[in-house]
Amino acid sequence: MGVDRRKFLKLAGITALGTAAAPAAKVLAxxxxxxxxxxxxxxxxxxxxxxxxxxxxxxxxxxxxxxxxSLDHEIAEACREACHKVHNVPxxxxxxxxxxxxxxxxxxxxxxxxxxxxxxxKIKDLPFLVLCNHCYEPPCVRVCPTRATFKRETDGxxxxxxxxxxxxxxxxxxxxxxxxxxxxxDPRKYLPEDEQNMEYPTRMPGVVEKCNFCAERLAEGQIPRxxxxxxxxxxxxxxxPALVFGDLDDxxxxxxxxxxxxxSLRRKPALGTNPNVYYIV
Amino acid sequence: xxxxxxxxxxxxxxxxxxLLVIMGVGFIMWLWQLSEGxxxxxxxxxxxxxxxxxxxxxxxxxxxxxxxxxxxxxIHHYKVFGRITIxxxxxxVAAVTMCLLFILADLGNPVRALNVILxxxxxxxxxxxxxxxxxxxxxxxxxxxxVLTAERKGMAPPKWIKPFIYLSIPWAISIHTVTAFxxxxxxxxxxxxxxxxxxxxxxxxxxxxxxLLIIFCLIVRKTTRFDPGEKPIRTLAGIVTYAMCLNVFFFxxxxxxxxxxxxxxxxxxxxxxxxxxxxxxALVPWMWTATFFAAASLxxxxxxxxxxxxxxxxxxxxxVFIATWIDxxxxxxxxxxxxxxLHHITEYTATVPEIxxxxxxxxxxxxxxxxxxxxxxTVKEDQQQA
Numbered sequence: 001m002g003v004d005r006r007k008f009l010k011l012a013g014i015t016a017l018g019t020a021a022a023p024a025a026k027v028l029a030x031x032x033x034x035x036x037x038x039x040x041x042x043x044x045x046x047x048x049x050x051x052x053x054x055x056x057x058x059x060x061x062x063x064x065x066x067x068x069x070s071l072d073h074e075i076a077e078a079c080r081e082a083c084h085k086v087h088n089v090p091x092x093x094x095x096x097x098x099x100x101x102x103x104x105x106x107x108x109x110x111x112x113x114x115x116x117x118x119x120x121x122k123i124k125d126l127p128f129l130v131l132c133n134h135c136y137e138p139p140c141v142r143v144c145p146t147r148a149t150f151k152r153e154t155d156g157x158x159x160x161x162x163x164x165x166x167x168x169x170x171x172x173x174x175x176x177x178x179x180x181x182x183x184x185x186d187p188r189k190y191l192p193e194d195e196q197n198m199e200y201p202t203r204m205p206g207v208v209e210k211c212n213f214c215a216e217r218l219a220e221g222q223i224p225r226x227x228x229x230x231x232x233x234x235x236x237x238x239x240x241p242a243l244v245f246g247d248l249d250d251x252x253x254x255x256x257x258x259x260x261x262x263x264s265l266r267r268k269p270a271l272g273t274n275p276n277v278y279y280i281v
Numbered sequence: 282x283x284x285x286x287x288x289x290x291x292x293x294x295x296x297x298x299x300l301l302v303i304m305g306v307g308f309i310m311w312l313w314q315l316s317e318g319x320x321x322x323x324x325x326x327x328x329x330x331x332x333x334x335x336x337x338x339x340x341x342x343x344x345x346x347x348x349x350x351x352x353x354x355x356i357h358h359y360k361v362f363g364r365i366t367i368x369x370x371x372x373x374v375a376a377v378t379m380c381l382l383f384i385l386a387d388l389g390n391p392v393r394a395l396n397v398i399l400x401x402x403x404x405x406x407x408x409x410x411x412x413x414x415x416x417x418x419x420x421x422x423x424x425x426x427x428v429l430t431a432e433r434k435g436m437a438p439p440k441w442i443k444p445f446i447y448l449s450i451p452w453a454i455s456i457h458t459v460t461a462f463x464x465x466x467x468x469x470x471x472x473x474x475x476x477x478x479x480x481x482x483x484x485x486x487x488x489x490x491x492x493l494l495i496i497f498c499l500i501v502r503k504t505t506r507f508d509p510g511e512k513p514i515r516t517l518a519g520i521v522t523y524a525m526c527l528n529v530f531f532f533x534x535x536x537x538x539x540x541x542x543x544x545x546x547x548x549x550x551x552x553x554x555x556x557x558x559x560x561x562x563a564l565v566p567w568m569w570t571a572t573f574f575a576a577a578s579l580x581x582x583x584x585x586x587x588x589x590x591x592x593x594x595x596x597x598x599x600x601v602f603i604a605t606w607i608d609x610x611x612x613x614x615x616x617x618x619x620x621x622x623l624h625h626i627t628e629y630t631a632t633v634p635e636i637x638x639x640x641x642x643x644x645x646x647x648x649x650x651x652x653x654x655x656x657x658x659t660v661k662e663d664q665q666q667a
Binding site (some may be wrong): 096098130145146166184208271 | 319387468
């Protein structure tokens with residue numbers, strides 16, 4: 001089944017491009033995969049309807065811009081909560097065992113070695129939302145011994161196959177951004193069934209997980225949940241959007257416009273991982 | 282030939298059964314870990330490898346003992362090592378088996394371990410580590426067993442075994458190198474990101490492995506009728522001395538680069554290990570203990586009078602063992618995770634079940650080694666009589 005899933009994920013990516021391959025993939029998905037991949041697994045990535053060409057959001061290099069000056073603790077917290085809710089990320093009190101996909105950090109933690117003692121106090125106070133950078137050269141993918149984590153060729157999203165991960169945690173040692181969490185305990189114990197999102201799977205103990213840029217939502221034509229929430233709240237507060245999502249390969253995309261017009265930073269650029277998450281401070 | 286491991290005196294059986302008891306306790310703890318998850322250990326989101334990987338890393342080094350005996354014997358025809366090559370090879374077998382067990386204990390999903398073979402991924406160093414460790418295990422069992430069988434029959438080892446022996450030499454180097462690469466190739470972990478890592482691993486391995494071998498040779502001499510001889514022990518003591526000097530030297534090179542360059546990332550972990558960082562200092566006593574034992578062992582090894590006397594040599598070897606175990610296990614593996622990539626500090630303390638599982642794996646190693654040594658020594662005793 002692992003192979004089928006992988007084919008499936010790749011197909012999903014190709015199809016999401018909305019190219020001529022889409023109808024073929026659709027046929028495959030319907031005729032070949034429907035009976036080999038359980039309904040639950042399909043939900044892991046996308047519903048079959050996600051294959052309909054034109055419906056999915058597509059890009060060749062997804063990226064996010066975090067406009068930190070539009071953020072406040074309320075928006076940051078709302079983003080975290082919405083993301084964790086939709087992805088069945090449990091809330092575990094013990095910080096040693098916690099699972100985080102997106103969360104708040106202080107300036108000097110998010111962008112270490114950038115700080116100096118004379119930085120504006122306001123900046124020190126801003127909530128820096130951090131998440132997986134979906135690096136162009138991801139070290140986690142390089143070290144994974146089973147390719148359980150891989151970069152999707154179609155759109156650059158660094159994604160996990162939870163059914164292949166052996167739980168060696170090499171990726172956690174390799175990630176320079178602390179973006180990965182390991183299920184030290186059974187996450188389902190912390191997720192009452194009535195609070196679960198049935199559209200997305202829960203995890204078993206012993207696998208690593210992280211932000212997936214809402215690949216499952218993109219396939220259904222929705223922007224990432226955190227971006228959606230941040231944009232709603234920014235609008236309410238009359239601010240520029242705090243999170244912007246788009247295609248770096250599209251010169252007219254909103255992310256490219258922002259990166260052209262504003263000065264932006266990336267986390268630990270010297271390490272050469274080439275993050276796809278940018279910060280405007 | 283293995284049946285020789287089933288014949289032994291009372292002391293032998295008490296030893297073996299004690300080991301089995303420790304293994305049993307650890308196995309039960311492991312079953313508990315399987316059902317509860319790795320949350321029963323002290324590991325965390327920030328310190329995501331603990332005492333399992335620490336011991337794994339250390340024991341890859343111990344497996345080196347073999348190459349420091351095999352190379353002089355087979356390449357340089359240093360005949361005195363002929364008496365102990367089998368002990369070195371069987372120590373290698375036990376050490377590598379422990380390594381594999383420690384990896385297995387550390388996996389979140391051990392039932393999926395075969396995914397490493399089912400989905401081979403050459404860009405992962407862990408994939409290559411799996412290959413070199415299993416290969417080394419095979420080579421040592423294969424060579425040791427064949428040479429010992431020949432010895433029992435009073436014959437020279439078969440000629441076709443030679444290529445395997447020669448192969449085992451670079452292979453031994455490879456297990457240390459590849460294991461060092463697990464750490465040395467990771468961006469963003471300053472303490473590990475150092476080109477001298479593999480060299481440090483080799484130096485500490487060639488100190489710790491032969492030091493253990495000396496201890497075992499002296500135990501064998503005391504408890505059996507087989508005497509490994511005076512000369513091999515003296516030569517091994519020289520090897521341990523050189524290797525320990527290099528090991529300490531290499532570490533001081535790291536300290537120089539970190540502190541003279543004054544780059545914060547290069548200093549943080551060393552500061553954390555030896556002085557504590559922002560009030561976190563759980564590993565400081567460990568590191569100073571290691572420093573003390575390293576210094577004491579170096580003095581005892583460098584002074585000819587203490588190196589040449591078995592009583593003091595054993596003490597020096599035990600000191601080397603403690604110092605290298607703390608340095609490589611505790612300091613290198615745990616230290617590498619502090620501070621975390623976001624410059625937060627989370628400390629690690631092993632839990633009781635974690636320690637019991639660790640002890641059980643050590644007991645398994647000793648069990649395998651004792652059985653293999655029993656076989657080898659019985660063969661050698663028979664030869665001596667004949």
